[in-house]
Amino acid sequence: METEKEVARTSRRSFLDVLGAAFLSLWGVAFLGVIYAYLGAPRRRENESGGTLRAGSLDRIPIGDAIVVQHESGPVLVARIAEVEVLAFSALCTHVKCVLRWNRENQTIVCPCHGGAFDASGNVLYGPPPRPLPKYSAEVRDAQIFIRLT
Numbered sequence: 001m002e003t004e005k006e007v008a009r010t011s012r013r014s015f016l017d018v019l020g021a022a023f024l025s026l027w028g029v030a031f032l033g034v035i036y037a038y039l040g041a042p043r044r045r046e047n048e049s050g051g052t053l054r055a056g057s058l059d060r061i062p063i064g065d066a067i068v069v070q071h072e073s074g075p076v077l078v079a080r081i082a083e084v085e086v087l088a089f090s091a092l093c094t095h096v097k098c099v100l101r102w103n104r105e106n107q108t109i110v111c112p113c114h115g116g117a118f119d120a121s122g123n124v125l126y127g128p129p130p131r132p133l134p135k136y137s138a139e140v141r142d143a144q145i146f147i148r149l150t
């Protein structure tokens, strides 16, 4: 038969065992959460692969038009100048980095901030931009546009 002192000790021990198990369980859940977050974190955007940006289908750009594709290193302007020919430039103005736009009528790249403009090869036409646009190698494969960013 247990004495009152032994019952209290047993009860205290059970409480500490439960507390310890709860602590270890919470620690385990937190550890698994960290592992899950690490394994589930996106390493690369879907449209990027080894320094090449996949800019989508050629069909999305009418001939003579351009789009701006977002990339982690900055926006990229992709112009379709012929049936299967595209050009790609940084879409950041070389003056103070405003995002550029394509002017379909004039086939030029224009800056909305201070009126600068570039030709379809990225050369400065007029305005404050101090230098041409950085140009990227671009190609069309299987009707998809690929831009080499490195």
Ligand code: FES
Pocket: 093, 094, 095, 096, 097, 098, 111, 112, 113, 114, 115, 116, 127, 128, 129
């Ligand atoms: S930022 Fe483009 S002209 Fe100034």
